[in-house]
Amino acid sequence: MWLVVLPILGCLTFYYVFLATAGTYSNTTVSSNYYNQMCEGFRHGHLYIQATPSAALLAKPNPFDSSNFSLWLWDASLYKGRYYLYWGPVPALLLLLFKGIARYHGTIIDQWPTLLFMLGRLYAGAAILLRLSHYVRTKMPAWFVGLSILIFGLASPTPFIVARPHVYEACLAAGQCFLFWGLYAALCGIINFCSRYSQAFGYSGNQAGSPKYSVDSAFGSSY
Secondary structure, three states, X not given: OHHHHHHHHHHHHHHHHHHHOOOOOOOOOXXXXXXXXXXXXXXXXXXXXOOOXXXXXXXXXXOOOHHXXXXXXXXXXXXXXXXXXXXXXHHHHHHHHHHHHHOOOOOOOOHXXXXXXXXXXXXXXXXXXXXXXXXXXXXXXXXXXXXXXHHHHHOOOHHHHHHOOOHHHHHHXXXXXXXXXXXXXXXXXXXXXXXXXXXXXXXXXXXOOOHHHHHHHHHOOOO
């Protein structure tokens, strides 16, 4: 099984890196750095970001009027002369943790959190598919599991998200990553529960006492 799965995961990982970096394998010039700004705000003990509104915008009678569109910072909320981001803070907190451990003070653009979270999603999906392939009554061939992982890793809009690593994609990728690892944890919990259930109620026989039989029974599967 692993002789099929590992090369597929390796190829998908390379493909994700290629897409996220536009084939340069380094920082791109088109990615945003909003999460880095949020991280630096947290580092300095406040919630607003480093970018400041222009004096021209603040001098307007109504800065929120659509006629001032050219002066706005996109995807930021203006409040009392400061910009705040409404994106979920977890990626910024993880950046803060990384910078604190690595003692890194440079700018980390949103390209890298997007890539890492999408890789985390890929590996979580692969873990779910592998776990399921071991605990179903019908034996899954290695090529079928590998094909399932390949489809999961390439299905739209995944390539688009990886190739456009801005703050929106970073936020979305983080949610997907945590969601699928949560699903994997839940699946492991169901399998363990069904295994204990079968033992507690005294199922006998190689098939009836196996976790595979228990999990299939829990989901109502049959031949």
